[in-house]
Amino acid sequence: xxxxxxxxREKQEMRKxxxxxxxxMFIKEGFERTSIRNIADKIEYSPATIYLYYKDKDxxxxxxxxxxxxxxxxxxxxxxxxxxxxxxxxxxxxSYINFGFEHPDLYDLMFILRAPMKAVDDENDWxxxxxxxxxxxxxxxxxxxxxxxxxxxxxxxxxxxIGHGLISLYIRERIKVMQLPDDQIRNIIIATAKEHLRLxxx
Amino acid sequence: xxxxxxxxREKQEMRKxxxxxxxxMFIKEGFERTSIRNIADKIEYSPATIYLYYKDKDxxxxxxxxxxxxxxxxxxxxxxxxxxxxxxxxxxxxSYINFGFEHPDLYDLMFILRAPMKAVDDENDWxxxxxxxxxxxxxxxxxxxxxxxxxxxxxxxxxxxIGHGLISLYIRERIKVMQLPDDQIRNIIIATAKEHLRLxxx
DNA sequence: TTCATTTTATGAACAGTGTTCAGTAAGTTT
DNA sequence: AAACTTACTGAACACTGTTCATAAAATGAA
Numbered sequence: 001x002x003x004x005x006x007x008x009r010e011k012q013e014m015r016k017x018x019x020x021x022x023x024x025m026f027i028k029e030g031f032e033r034t035s036i037r038n039i040a041d042k043i044e045y046s047p048a049t050i051y052l053y054y055k056d057k058d059x060x061x062x063x064x065x066x067x068x069x070x071x072x073x074x075x076x077x078x079x080x081x082x083x084x085x086x087x088x089x090x091x092x093x094x095s096y097i098n099f100g101f102e103h104p105d106l107y108d109l110m111f112i113l114r115a116p117m118k119a120v121d122d123e124n125d126w127x128x129x130x131x132x133x134x135x136x137x138x139x140x141x142x143x144x145x146x147x148x149x150x151x152x153x154x155x156x157x158x159x160x161x162i163g164h165g166l167i168s169l170y171i172r173e174r175i176k177v178m179q180l181p182d183d184q185i186r187n188i189i190i191a192t193a194k195e196h197l198r199l200x201x202x
Numbered sequence: 203x204x205x206x207x208x209x210x211r212e213k214q215e216m217r218k219x220x221x222x223x224x225x226x227m228f229i230k231e232g233f234e235r236t237s238i239r240n241i242a243d244k245i246e247y248s249p250a251t252i253y254l255y256y257k258d259k260d261x262x263x264x265x266x267x268x269x270x271x272x273x274x275x276x277x278x279x280x281x282x283x284x285x286x287x288x289x290x291x292x293x294x295x296x297s298y299i300n301f302g303f304e305h306p307d308l309y310d311l312m313f314i315l316r317a318p319m320k321a322v323d324d325e326n327d328w329x330x331x332x333x334x335x336x337x338x339x340x341x342x343x344x345x346x347x348x349x350x351x352x353x354x355x356x357x358x359x360x361x362x363x364i365g366h367g368l369i370s371l372y373i374r375e376r377i378k379v380m381q382l383p384d385d386q387i388r389n390i391i392i393a394t395a396k397e398h399l400r401l402x403x404x
Numbered sequence: 405t406t407c408a409t410t411t412t413a414t415g416a417a418c419a420g421t422g423t424t425c426a427g428t429a430a431g432t433t434t
Numbered sequence: 435a436a437a438c439t440t441a442c443t444g445a446a447c448a449c450t451g452t453t454c455a456t457a458a459a460a461t462g463a464a
Contacts, residue, residue: 165367
């Protein structure tokens with residue numbers, strides 16, 4: 001049936017129209033200044049229409065989060081170019097931190113905000129993040145016994161936590177307490193990440 | 203003038219009444235279910251009255267954050283009992299992580315939420331956190347050259363970031379991606395913190 | 405005590421939020 | 435052409451933080 005196909009296609013196009021508008025507004029205006037009404041205005045539909053395509057705002061946010069994870073994964077593929085696994089691990093960490101610096105609002109949505117996670121019903125599942133996490137896990141596997149860790153899961157969580165800790169303290173303005181001049185904050189974050197990598201290596 | 207003294211005292215009592223009610227609601231009901239109207243209801247005043255004592259919600263939140271930092275500092279003093287600085291550093295990190303596990307909503311207010319930081323006008327100042335941060339910085343100083351770090355600021359940021367990274371990934375449900383059974387999440391967080399301490403030591 | 409002034413508290417309103425739903429208009433099938 | 439289905443929306447609901455004119459109470463001066 002050609003019509004049902006077209007209808008399905010149009011439905012997907014509408015969903016894309018909505019999340020593209022949402023994503024653009026998150027990046028440009030920030031998360032807090034982006035409401036359902038704002039998104040509706042931008043795409044020239046009524047707010048109620050959005051609810052025909054997404055159950056609620058959380059579900060919409062989860063979808064945008066998915067797009068953001070695609071961008072992160074693309075950054076990984078583009079920036080992690082070395083063959084030596086230890087070098088790859090370093091490139092990965094800096095790619096991750098850099099993503100946080102360049103897209104703080106997307107980072108928020110991916111790793112800090114509560115809202116999008118409310119759309120994940122399953123207790124132990126978060127498909128949006130799988131691809132990126134596996135990318136990290138694979139690199140750590142390839143490092144074999146070159147790291148001072150016995151457990152690869154702990155190694156992965158260690159790398160992730162130091163990266164996330166640095167970025168989120170920065171994004172949420174907690175590094176203020178160290179009273180560093182503004183242009184040195186980035187430097188000390190990068191230096192701390194480098195030191196962590198150094199300590200991890202055998 | 204006795205009357206002005208009493209008035210000032212009453213003003214401070216009213217401010218305390220408000221933040222105590224707010225704090226109790228954050229802990230009991232969670233941050234998202236605590237509105238100015240809810241707090242006003244609890245203390246049996248009109249919402250408008252709260253604005254006679256606090257400029258806006260952000261200022262109120264900043265004050266509650268200050269109370270939360272007092273509690274964190276008290277936990278440090280109570281739980282960091284060793285004399286050896288390396289041991290003290292370990293006790294501090296676990297005290298910090300434990301605080302996050304036991305008071306996730308206060309941790310939110312202290313280290314994750316944007317709102318309370320909007321009440322900090324100064325670019326490079328965050329008095330609420332000073333005491334707790336200096337406690338960490340002092341311990342690291344006392345470690346002297348026993349750590350594999352040249353720069354004490356980097357050592358401090360490294361410890362803080364790993365602790366914050368672990369807690370905030372947990373609180374905001376991002377550790378889901380590792381697909382661990384619920385009772386093992388705490389274990390792997392603690393194990394990762396322990397490994398970090400091990401790597402830091404000479 | 406009486407009157408004027410200052411302090412303290414509030415009801416009602418404003419502009420915003422996410423969300424629902426009856427009603428309308430357009431598209432599709434018979 | 436009529437019946438049915440799908441797509442869309444205006445208006446409303448219950449909530450949010452915040453402001454402000456108004457009222458009540460406390461204080462100071464006569």
